[in-house]
Amino acid sequence: MPDQLLFAIEVTLNGLMAGVLYALVALGFVLIYKASGIFNYAQGVMALFAALTLVGIMEGQVPFSHLINAIFGTEIHHFGWHVPALAAIILTIAVMVVFAWLVQVLIFRHLVNQEPILLFMATIGLAYFLEGFGDLMWGSDIKKLDVGLPQGINGWIDQTTFDAFGYGFFIDNLDISATIVAIILVAGLIIFSQYTKQGRALRAVADDHQAALSVGISLNFIWVLVWSVAGFVALVAGIMWGAKSGVQFSLSLIALKALPVLMLGGFTSIPGAIVGGLIIGVGEKLFEFLIGPMVGGATENWFAYVLALLFLVFRPQGLFGEKIIERV
Amino acid sequence: MKKILTASLVALMAAGPAMADLVFPSLSYRTGPYGANGIPFADGYADYFTLLNERDGGIGGVPARVLECETGYNTEKGVECYESTKGEGALVYQPLSTGITYQLIPKATADGIPVHSMGYGRTSAKNGQVFRNIFNYPANYWDGASHAVNHVLDLNGGDVSGKKIALVYHNSAYGKEPIRTLEELSKKHGYELMLVPVDHPGQEQKSQWLQIRQQRPDYVFMWGWGVMNQVAIQEASNIRFNMENFIGIWWSGSENDVLPAGDGANGYKALTFHNLGKDYPLYDDLQKYVVDAGKAAGAGDQLGTALYNRGMYAAMLAAEAAKTAQEIHGTADITAAMMRDGMEALEMTEAKMEALGLPKFGPEFTVSCENHGGNGLGAVAQWDASAGAWSLITEYGPSDQDVIGALVAEDSAAFAAENNIEPGCS
Numbered sequence: 001m002p003d004q005l006l007f008a009i010e011v012t013l014n015g016l017m018a019g020v021l022y023a024l025v026a027l028g029f030v031l032i033y034k035a036s037g038i039f040n041y042a043q044g045v046m047a048l049f050a051a052l053t054l055v056g057i058m059e060g061q062v063p064f065s066h067l068i069n070a071i072f073g074t075e076i077h078h079f080g081w082h083v084p085a086l087a088a089i090i091l092t093i094a095v096m097v098v099f100a101w102l103v104q105v106l107i108f109r110h111l112v113n114q115e116p117i118l119l120f121m122a123t124i125g126l127a128y129f130l131e132g133f134g135d136l137m138w139g140s141d142i143k144k145l146d147v148g149l150p151q152g153i154n155g156w157i158d159q160t161t162f163d164a165f166g167y168g169f170f171i172d173n174l175d176i177s178a179t180i181v182a183i184i185l186v187a188g189l190i191i192f193s194q195y196t197k198q199g200r201a202l203r204a205v206a207d208d209h210q211a212a213l214s215v216g217i218s219l220n221f222i223w224v225l226v227w228s229v230a231g232f233v234a235l236v237a238g239i240m241w242g243a244k245s246g247v248q249f250s251l252s253l254i255a256l257k258a259l260p261v262l263m264l265g266g267f268t269s270i271p272g273a274i275v276g277g278l279i280i281g282v283g284e285k286l287f288e289f290l291i292g293p294m295v296g297g298a299t300e301n302w303f304a305y306v307l308a309l310l311f312l313v314f315r316p317q318g319l320f321g322e323k324i325i326e327r328v
Numbered sequence: 329m330k331k332i333l334t335a336s337l338v339a340l341m342a343a344g345p346a347m348a349d350l351v352f353p354s355l356s357y358r359t360g361p362y363g364a365n366g367i368p369f370a371d372g373y374a375d376y377f378t379l380l381n382e383r384d385g386g387i388g389g390v391p392a393r394v395l396e397c398e399t400g401y402n403t404e405k406g407v408e409c410y411e412s413t414k415g416e417g418a419l420v421y422q423p424l425s426t427g428i429t430y431q432l433i434p435k436a437t438a439d440g441i442p443v444h445s446m447g448y449g450r451t452s453a454k455n456g457q458v459f460r461n462i463f464n465y466p467a468n469y470w471d472g473a474s475h476a477v478n479h480v481l482d483l484n485g486g487d488v489s490g491k492k493i494a495l496v497y498h499n500s501a502y503g504k505e506p507i508r509t510l511e512e513l514s515k516k517h518g519y520e521l522m523l524v525p526v527d528h529p530g531q532e533q534k535s536q537w538l539q540i541r542q543q544r545p546d547y548v549f550m551w552g553w554g555v556m557n558q559v560a561i562q563e564a565s566n567i568r569f570n571m572e573n574f575i576g577i578w579w580s581g582s583e584n585d586v587l588p589a590g591d592g593a594n595g596y597k598a599l600t601f602h603n604l605g606k607d608y609p610l611y612d613d614l615q616k617y618v619v620d621a622g623k624a625a626g627a628g629d630q631l632g633t634a635l636y637n638r639g640m641y642a643a644m645l646a647a648e649a650a651k652t653a654q655e656i657h658g659t660a661d662i663t664a665a666m667m668r669d670g671m672e673a674l675e676m677t678e679a680k681m682e683a684l685g686l687p688k689f690g691p692e693f694t695v696s697c698e699n700h701g702g703n704g705l706g707a708v709a710q711w712d713a714s715a716g717a718w719s720l721i722t723e724y725g726p727s728d729q730d731v732i733g734a735l736v737a738e739d740s741a742a743f744a745a746e747n748n749i750e751p752g753c754s
Contacts, residue, residue: 007538010538010542014538018534140358140359140363142364142587151566151592153568170567244531245555248364250361257531285535298499
């Protein structure tokens with residue numbers, strides 16, 4: 001096989017893997033938008049906050065230590081213990097559930113029936129608050145995140161493809177882990193929404209708030225539930241992205257990677273987020289590989305949006321989004 | 329009581345003219361995506377002046393006052409900070425951002441306030457005959473590009489013809505700075521230059537590192553910042569690129585950049601124009617007079633890190649320039665114009681650094697009207713992951729001034745023509 005073809009196959013495979021990581025971020029947006037019609041600007045910051053909390057718990061860091069030390073003149077930073085990754089993940093999920101409850105009680109309960117733009121503005125405020133709060137709580141230094149996921153080139157794929165084609169493909173073990181986690185996550189979300197009472201209630205609220213209320217479904221409970229699930233998805237995204245770059249405040253910018261995925265896949269479809277992520281991942285990587293060198297490279301950021309806009313020309317609601325029909 | 333108060337006031341006024349503080353604004357960024365890098369620099373900058381105040385009673389007997397203003401690494405906010413602080417008697421600005429530096433060049437020049445863009449900013453500001461208020465000693469980006477090539481030359485017995493060097497760079501004005509120099513040096517030394525841009529912020533670099541894996545360059549240079557650095561080092565480790573052949577500019581060479589990759593970052597190299605660690609007498613004083621006294625700008629846990637040292641070094645150079653200005657003008661109470669003169673006459677010798685408690689901390693250099701960039705000396709540091717520390721692996725060496733001098737002359741002449749500046753020393 002010619003080298004260029006082998007390289008293109010390698011790029012395509014890596015694009016698919018990158019697409020899974022984009023989809024992980026997009027999923028959080030979809031869950032909240034589907035259930036409440038809110039475009040959650042804070043989803044990226046939630047991923048950051050969840051990852052910060054996870055590292056903080058794992059490392060036994062004292063939350064708000066800088067503040068405590070400044071006020072009381074103490075010198076405390078760590079509890080002196082290390083929490084195993086699994087226990088820390090469970091504790092972080094608990095923190096994200098409390099966060100979801102607080103968001104509902106303090107913000108969105110007071111904004112029921114308000115215009116969507118006001119709800120969106122509220123999430124912008126939430127994003128900035130949460131970023132500052134995370135800084136105050138855990139500090140702004142870059143933290144190494146190691147939950148035991150393997151990282152680096154997969155030796156088996158490298159060797160097998162080398163034996164077959166004379167060129168070993170690069171696939172990152174972390175990307176393989178992310179793919180497996182994403183499959184489990186999506187399967188879990190589908191089972192939850194199809195086969196559990198709470199999941200069915202969530203779908204009912206997503207379909208029609210008023211009708212759901214009329215049959216006795218608590219809107220407050222469902223919104224806390226959906227923000228909790230979105231918080232869990234944010235934690236998963238934060239772990240995967242944080243393992244690549246360390247946990248740092250740039251992590252909140254991963255939301256930028258989710259926007260073209262949402263535009264392409266639709267804001268209301270979980271399969272749309274996955275398929276959209278894969279299309280964006282492969283599309284941007286192949287474009288960079290084939291066209292990038294001719295135009296000076298660094299095409300991925302803008303090409304993802306161009307690709308999404310091209311799809312929107314033909315399907316404004318996105319590939320899997322619900323068609324909006326307004327009768328007059 | 330009223331009489332006592334009046335008498336006290338009269339006595340105070342009669343005691344002589346009060347010395348104003350020497351004001352050193354610090355355009356810091358402790359928040360936002362780059363806060364992790366901004367904090368240690370700002371702490372180092374502030375702590376050095378605190379040390380001078382606590383130990384020596386200031387500079388020439390006048391207390392130094394650091395005026396910190398948060399920019400968030402945002403150019404507009406940086407300009408706002410400049411405008412809001414310049415009236416306080418600011419002596420010199422450290423913009424800490426190439427974007428802010430470009431905005432301040434005309435403003436500060438018009439206001440007569442010097443700017444020190446140490447290892448960043450507009451490279452051709454080295455020509456003091458055109459950029460009279462802008463200083464970029466001891467080294468600039470073009471020096472850095474030359475240092476990296478010199479290091480590769482040293483590793484290859486002086487011959488890199490036929491070698492392939494990739495430049496992985498932040499796709500911005502900052503990241504593109506070394507390209508022209510590297511192109512000129514490739515003509516001179518015969519290596520092939522491969523350009524690999526990374527879009528901001530640089531969290532996803534799979535395409536770039538696949539390209540590097542497929543095209544197999546012998547060396548990779550990096551001009552990165554923020555998350556781009558951490559991801560690049562991780563990806564280089566993932567594709568098993570030889571980290572000893574991966575060399576970053578000084579803004580890609582802090583502990584923050586290598587720690588997330590763990591052992592994978594072992595052997596990674598970065599350029600530097602100052603030394604690393606805290607094994608210097610001055611740090612004992614910093615610990616005693618600043619940290620232990622509870623007067624540190626931060627938690628006191630950053631001493632000796634690459635960026636803390638850079639901030640401290642910037643403050644030390646500012647203080648030495650202020651002392652030079654005091655000597656030139658015969659007054660301790662200097663103005664911004666006097667400070668500019670002090671910066672232009674600054675001479676850093678090993679004897680001076682040793683007396684300051686910083687032996688071999690930085691290169692020796694002199695500043696003049698013609699040369700605001702110093703001698704362009706730089707060194708290479710290497711990361712030891714097991715020790716968790718950087719260490720210098722070369723002496724401070726010169727850059728290729730034959731190539732860089734011509735580029736500086738060309739770029740500064742173009743700036744002078746655009747802005748109707750008559751070059752010269754007045």
